[in-house]
Amino acid sequence: MLRRNSWRKFVNYFMFSMTGLCALVAVGFLFFILAYLVWNGGSSLSWAFLTHLPAPVGERGGGMANAIVGSGKLLLLASAFGIPIGFLGGVYLAEFGAGSFPFVVRYTADLLNGVPSILIGIFAYTIVVLPMKHFSALAGGLALGVMMIPIAVRSTEEALRTVPLMLREGALALGASKWKTIATVVVPAARKGIVTGIVLDIARVAGETAPLLFTALNNQFWSPGWNQPIASLPVMVYTYAISPYDDWHRQAWAGGLVLLTLVLVANIVVRLSVSGRSAR
Amino acid sequence: MKKLSNLAIILVSAALVLTSLVAFHSSPSNAAPVPTPDTVMLNGAGATFPYPIYSKWFSDYNKIHSDIQINYQSIGSGAGIRQLLSGTVDFGASDVPMNDEQLGQSKTKILHFPTVLGAVVPTYNIAGVSQELNFTGEVLTDIFLGKITKWNDPEIAKYNKGVNLPAQDIVVVHRSEGSGTSYVWTDFLSKVSTQWGSKVGRNTAVNWPVGLGGKGNEGVAGLVKQIPGALGYVELIYAVQNQIPYGRVRNAAGVFVKGDLAGVTAAAGGYAKTMPEDFRISITNAPGQAAYPIASFTYLLIPTKIEDANKKDIIKRFLTWMLNDGQEEVEALSYARLPKEVVARELKQISQIQ
Amino acid sequence: MASTPIPTGRAASNRRAHAFIQGLRSGDTFAHLFTLLCAASILLVTVALVYELYINSTTAQHKFGLGFLTGRTWDPVSGDFGALPFVYGTLVTSALALLVAVPLGVGAAIFLSELAPPRISNALTFVIELLAAVPSVIYGLLGIFITAPFLRQYGEPFLKRTLGFLPLFQGPMYGVGMLTAGFVLAIMVVPFVISLSREVLMAVPVDQREAALGLGATKWESTWQVVVPYARIGIMASIFLALARALGETMAVTMVIGNDPRISSSLFAPGYTIAAVIANEFAEATADLHLQALIELGLVLFALTIVINGLARIAIIFTTQKGSRQ
Numbered sequence: 001m002l003r004r005n006s007w008r009k010f011v012n013y014f015m016f017s018m019t020g021l022c023a024l025v026a027v028g029f030l031f032f033i034l035a036y037l038v039w040n041g042g043s044s045l046s047w048a049f050l051t052h053l054p055a056p057v058g059e060r061g062g063g064m065a066n067a068i069v070g071s072g073k074l075l076l077l078a079s080a081f082g083i084p085i086g087f088l089g090g091v092y093l094a095e096f097g098a099g100s101f102p103f104v105v106r107y108t109a110d111l112l113n114g115v116p117s118i119l120i121g122i123f124a125y126t127i128v129v130l131p132m133k134h135f136s137a138l139a140g141g142l143a144l145g146v147m148m149i150p151i152a153v154r155s156t157e158e159a160l161r162t163v164p165l166m167l168r169e170g171a172l173a174l175g176a177s178k179w180k181t182i183a184t185v186v187v188p189a190a191r192k193g194i195v196t197g198i199v200l201d202i203a204r205v206a207g208e209t210a211p212l213l214f215t216a217l218n219n220q221f222w223s224p225g226w227n228q229p230i231a232s233l234p235v236m237v238y239t240y241a242i243s244p245y246d247d248w249h250r251q252a253w254a255g256g257l258v259l260l261t262l263v264l265v266a267n268i269v270v271r272l273s274v275s276g277r278s279a280r
Numbered sequence: 281m282k283k284l285s286n287l288a289i290i291l292v293s294a295a296l297v298l299t300s301l302v303a304f305h306s307s308p309s310n311a312a313p314v315p316t317p318d319t320v321m322l323n324g325a326g327a328t329f330p331y332p333i334y335s336k337w338f339s340d341y342n343k344i345h346s347d348i349q350i351n352y353q354s355i356g357s358g359a360g361i362r363q364l365l366s367g368t369v370d371f372g373a374s375d376v377p378m379n380d381e382q383l384g385q386s387k388t389k390i391l392h393f394p395t396v397l398g399a400v401v402p403t404y405n406i407a408g409v410s411q412e413l414n415f416t417g418e419v420l421t422d423i424f425l426g427k428i429t430k431w432n433d434p435e436i437a438k439y440n441k442g443v444n445l446p447a448q449d450i451v452v453v454h455r456s457e458g459s460g461t462s463y464v465w466t467d468f469l470s471k472v473s474t475q476w477g478s479k480v481g482r483n484t485a486v487n488w489p490v491g492l493g494g495k496g497n498e499g500v501a502g503l504v505k506q507i508p509g510a511l512g513y514v515e516l517i518y519a520v521q522n523q524i525p526y527g528r529v530r531n532a533a534g535v536f537v538k539g540d541l542a543g544v545t546a547a548a549g550g551y552a553k554t555m556p557e558d559f560r561i562s563i564t565n566a567p568g569q570a571a572y573p574i575a576s577f578t579y580l581l582i583p584t585k586i587e588d589a590n591k592k593d594i595i596k597r598f599l600t601w602m603l604n605d606g607q608e609e610v611e612a613l614s615y616a617r618l619p620k621e622v623v624a625r626e627l628k629q630i631s632q633i634q
Numbered sequence: 635m636a637s638t639p640i641p642t643g644r645a646a647s648n649r650r651a652h653a654f655i656q657g658l659r660s661g662d663t664f665a666h667l668f669t670l671l672c673a674a675s676i677l678l679v680t681v682a683l684v685y686e687l688y689i690n691s692t693t694a695q696h697k698f699g700l701g702f703l704t705g706r707t708w709d710p711v712s713g714d715f716g717a718l719p720f721v722y723g724t725l726v727t728s729a730l731a732l733l734v735a736v737p738l739g740v741g742a743a744i745f746l747s748e749l750a751p752p753r754i755s756n757a758l759t760f761v762i763e764l765l766a767a768v769p770s771v772i773y774g775l776l777g778i779f780i781t782a783p784f785l786r787q788y789g790e791p792f793l794k795r796t797l798g799f800l801p802l803f804q805g806p807m808y809g810v811g812m813l814t815a816g817f818v819l820a821i822m823v824v825p826f827v828i829s830l831s832r833e834v835l836m837a838v839p840v841d842q843r844e845a846a847l848g849l850g851a852t853k854w855e856s857t858w859q860v861v862v863p864y865a866r867i868g869i870m871a872s873i874f875l876a877l878a879r880a881l882g883e884t885m886a887v888t889m890v891i892g893n894d895p896r897i898s899s900s901l902f903a904p905g906y907t908i909a910a911v912i913a914n915e916f917a918e919a920t921a922d923l924h925l926q927a928l929i930e931l932g933l934v935l936f937a938l939t940i941v942i943n944g945l946a947r948i949a950i951i952f953t954t955q956k957g958s959r960q
Contacts, residue, residue: 012852016749022741023750026824027758030765033776033821056335057521085672092669105673108680114939115683116882118909119932122916123683126690133367135323146679153676179665200767207769210884210909214917217325220335221342221349228321229351237771238885241778243498245521249779256772263767271760325917359918362925449806456893458710458918480711485915485924487709492810492904493893495914506783507808 034260041257044250050258054220054236060247064255066222067231070137071259073223074216074232075202077141078148082205083198086152093153094160095182106154113150120146121211129215137223137230140216144205151204155197159190196270203266207259209234233259318347320590325353326360326373327460328496329515330396330578333613334373337606341598348594354496358458358484364390364581370591372581375460376467376484377560388585391633392559393599393626394577395606397548397616399539400464401526401574403519404511405504406431407446413527414439414536417472417565417573420529423450423511424469425476426490431509439536453503453512456493458484464576465513468564513574516540517614531573532565543572544616552619559622559629577618584632592633599630687933694926702930708895708911710919715927717934719895723812723905724935727887728880730816730901731823736873738820739827740862743869746828747835748857759832766825774889777818782809782890785817790902805900808892813901815891819883823876830875834868835861867953874946881938884909908935 048063055062089109093102124143129135163186171181187194217229218239233255240252331354338350355363357374364372365385377392402415419435422428428435432445455462463484470477480486492507494500497518504512505524516539519526528536537543547566555561565573582599586592603626607617618626654663698705698715705716746755786809793803793813838861846856862869892904893914908931919925 008852008855012854015854015858016745019741019745020749022738023745023758026738026742026828027762029821030762030825033765033768033772034761036776036780037772056339057332059336085675088669088672089676092666092673096666096669097673102673105676108677111940111943112676112680112683114878114882114943116884116909116935116939118882118884118912119683119687119936122912122929122932123686125916126686127682129368130366135368149676149679153673178662180661182665203767207767207771209769209771210913213913217323217355218353219351220338221321221351223321224319229323229353234769234771234885237769237775238889241771241775242495242502242889245498252775256769256775259769260772263769264764267764267767356918362918451806451808456888457914483711484918485710487707487711488894491894492808493906493914495888495893502778503810506778507786507810 037253037257037260040250040253041255041260044254045257046254049251049254053222054231057243057245057248062251064231064233064236064251064258066219067233067236067255068258070216070219070223070231071206071233073137073226073230074140074144074212075206077137077226078144078205079198079202081142081145082148082201083152086149086201087156087194087198089149089153090156090160091182091187093157095178095186106157109150109153112146113154116210117143117147117208118210118213121214124211125214132227134227135215135217135229136227137216138226140212140230140232141226143211143215144208147208147211148201148205151201152198155201156194159193159197160186162193163189192273196273199266199270203263206263207234209238320348320594322348322350322370322591322594323353324350324360324371324373324580325355325363325369326581327357327375327578328354328498329357329375329398329400329459329461329464329576330373330615331497332517332521333396333610333615336609336613337602340609341601348598350594350598354498356455356457356484356496357460357463360581364583370586371583371595373579374581375576375578376463377558377579378581386583388583391582391584391629392579393582393629394559394579394618394622395602396610397544397575397577397618398614399516399544399572399575399616400461400468400513401516401519401539402511402529403501403504403514403524403526405506405508405524406448407508409443409445410525411443412525412538413443414530415527416530417468421469421473421476424452424454424489424491425479426452439530448509451507451510452488452491453494453500453507453510454488454491455485455500456495459496460484460576460578461497461513461515462486464564464574467562468574471565520614529573531569531571532567533569533571535569537570537572539572539574541611541614541616543570544575545619546570547572547575548577548616548619548622552621555622555625559626575616582633585634596630596633600627603627684933684936687929687936691926691930691933694923694930697923698927698930702927703934706897710924713923715923715930717908717931719897720906720908720911720931721934721938722897723891723895724881724907724909724938726812726901726905727816727819727891727907728877730812731819731880732873732877734817734820735824735827735876739824739872739876740831740869742824743828743831743835744857744862747832748853748861755832759829762825763829766829770822770883770886773818773822774886777814777886777890781818782814785809785814789813794902801899802901805898805902807902808904810890810892810904811902812891812898812905815887815905815907816901818886818890819880822883822886823879826876826879827872830872831865831869834865834872837868838864867950870949870953871946874942874949877942878939881935881942882909884913888913908932908938 050063051065052063053066093105120143124139128139128142167185167189168181171185212232212235216232218235219229219231223230237252237255240248334352338352342349357376360372360374361378361382363369383390402420416439429450431448431450437445463482466482466486470482492503494503497514500512501514501518501522504510505522528538530536546568547563550566550568551561551563563575582595603623610617702717704718706718707714707716746759786807790807797803842860842864843856846860887907888910891910893906894904895906912928912932916928919928
């Protein structure tokens with residue numbers, strides 16, 4: 001009996017140490033990634049990098065200013081397209097949805113979420129680039145927008161569902177129509193969750209490269225309007241990373257750091273803003 | 281709530297400051313001014329082979345004419361042809377001339393404008409070996425067929441007496457996408473080996489018997505640089521700029537020649553007067569003592585009918601500039617200049633663009 | 635209450651008409667319609683996506699038929715295209731990623747939810763979730779510059795020495811290859827597994843744990859035999875999420891897999907995944923058949939995604955029926 005107990009005790013300590021090891025390894029890797037990126041990216045980051053255009057191959061210097069602004073433009077377009085549809089779709093599912101049609105919509109949203117981003121790039125290529133006969137920011141923004149929709153739908157729906165039924169019923173009892181209830185009571189009550197979902201959505205899509213490869217292409221110069229190929233941070237980082245030039249590698253790290261910083265800042269701001277609530 | 285709104289205000293102001301600095305700063309070298317409505321933008325895409333010189337040309341041309349921005353993306357010769365045929369770019373670029381089937385797919389006639397000459401060189405990464413190795417066409421074929429697998433194989437050692445070749449595995453590196461550089465390489469191998477010709481053939485993308493795929497000349501050079509024992513083929517400038525050793529190749533006359541300017545110019549020299557009218561020609565395995573056997577012209581592919589009068593005008597002016605001033609810049613980047621006769625004929629061809 | 639018959643007659647239809655006009659006036663009908671259209675557009679987009687994939691690959695479908703799935707050659711010169719090497723590469727790298735990420739992730743999640751003090755647990759989870767948002771090109775960058783050289787110099791020789799009797803660990807070691815790609819994917823999906831698993835583990839009611847402990851179980855026995863099974867649906871959901879991400883990952887994979895459409899028994903060998911080949915060859919496939927074959931590959935990948943999605947849901951339904959409460 002004692003033997004059995006000490007074996008069980010041993011297993012207890014051992015297995016928990018293993019899980020501790022797992023946690024250490026996982027966290028260790030991830031911290032290492034962060035540290036390496038900050039170290040390499042930081043040392044190559046300079047004011048010139050943020051404000052200059054790319055230099056020709058082999059010429060030192062140059063930066064990614066157009067890629068930073070380009071990513072901003074693409075995300076703006078993607079949000080303009082993806083957020084309204086995603087938000088309103090989420091409203092539909094949460095407020096009007098019962099029965100088989102909403103089920104199908106939810107299933108499709110999950111499916112779309114899991115579709116590899118390269119296929120969405122092909123899709124945008126066939127319906128925007130080919131007919132327009134132009135690689136363009138529009139095509140890239142559309143591809144990113146399509147990727148934003150499923151997440152926006154689900155996070156909006158979930159946020160709206162957390163609003164207590166009482167609030168809705170109270171408004172209806174006071175004579176408000178359903179849409180007024182939604183617009184003036186339910187949505188504002190859920191705004192933290194909705195905004196969190198949207199910001200995280202944008203942050204996630206900001207780092208996508210594959211859908212931009214055959215839609216927005218890339219550009220050495222500034223890209224005015226929406227009709228021209230446009231540079232973006234992820235594509236620039238990719239192009240520079242697979243090159244053999246040391247200078248370009250350094251710039252790739254710096255670009256990666258800028259991208260990561262933007263994504264992290266968005267995440268941190270959003271999480272801090274909801275930190276008052278219970279763990280979610 | 282207050283914490284969040286404060287933070288948000290700080291972030292938004294920082295973003296505004298940053299954006300305005302980016303938009304309005306004026307700095308000497310690489311910052312092109314924000315384009316005005318008069319700026320004309322052209323888009324071209326294609327070969328990675330000439331990417332270094334093209335990016336220099338388009339950048340310099342923009343410095344001279346700040347209202348003209350020519351954006352060139354090196355996505356591979358095959359992609360350049362494809363996108364030109366699809367009409368998504370204004371011009372294409374390819375190391376391999378378009379074949380009749382591809383030309384037939386285009387509604388307007390497409391002109392080939394040779395721009396520079398370059399060499400495709402075998403580049404390698406062998407511990408302890410920094411000398412130039414000698415390769416024959418047969419040896420390269422056998423390596424790329426997977427028949428020769430180690431660096432100290434007698435077939436390689438035969439032509440490299442005095443070099444200490446280790447018993448290391450050869451890691452073959454080729455292109456992962458459709459590439460004109462691949463075309464030039466496989467064209468050469470097909471010419472020197474009937475087995476390669478029948479088994480694999482010549483094309484921008486082939487079914488490689490062995491090896492890893494890198495994306496673009498950049499990707500191949502990168503892989504070669506990182507993997508010990510690697511052997512890949514790249515355009516000369518990529519080997520030079522990255523300080524990776526490259527070898528000599530035996531030409532049709534039996535001489536081991538380096539892929540430098542002299543060898544490439546000699547390869548083209550024999551063909552300058554006999555070039556076909558549309559400039560589509562292969563100059564691999566060229567005759568002559570000094571000729572480098574894996575040389576190639578690279579082309580800009582320009583449609584004859586361009587609807588936008590502005591763009592048409594710019595393309596014609598750029599081509600003229602390229603054939604005169606542009607040629608002065610090529611040798612610094614290890615490309616060879618076009619022969620004089622070819623330049624003269626191209627200047628005449630420009631008038632065909634309507 | 636007895637069910638009332640549906641009112642008929644003029645009074646009833648008047649009431650219905652009145653309600654309809656009321657709805658129109660208050661804008662409810664419009665709101666309903668408008669949001670419904672947005673929800674429907676999701677369906678529209680997905681259907682359009684599948685349609686485009688299908689319609690642009692019909693020639694390839696006719697030429698190869700089902701043999702496309704078993705064809706092993708990918709030869710643009712002769713026009714012979716087969717999907718098997720890419721399906722193989724996709725499945726192998728994803729399986730490898732899960733093999734590494736799931737034990738690591740679930741183990742770490744168990745530690746974070748059961749053992750770690752709450753503040754440390756929250757702080758670490760915060761960081762881990764942030765890293766789930768790291769763009770994939772960065773993982774690719776790290777793959778090229780750190781993981782591949784490391785595996786080539788230390789990792790793969792070590793595996794060869796210890797497990798070299800298995801065909802999985804034989805052959806030349808390049809650094810880039812399926813092992814590296816699987817490894818990089820594992821690092822990419824671990825944050826998802828940890829974050830989701832930890833959440834469901836923490837949601838298991840305290841009484842479950844206390845009941846087990848009250849019966850004399852050690853903490854580990856309580857965790858492993860009671861808490862984890864209780865949370866297994868959520869854990870499985872996290873695994874499927876990780877799998878979906880791994881299947882579709884393009885950039886990081888193409889940077890480290892070697893881009894060679896070959897089926898090898900060795901993990902050291904280079905390989906190719908569907909997403910990677912599309913990314914590399916799509917822009918330039920000059921022959922129509924080549925382009926269509928690539929799009930057909932996209933269709934295969936999409937089908938794979940649907941199948942995995944379906945399997946996930948079925949698995950969840952089964953485990954629910956088996957008695958877990960989540």
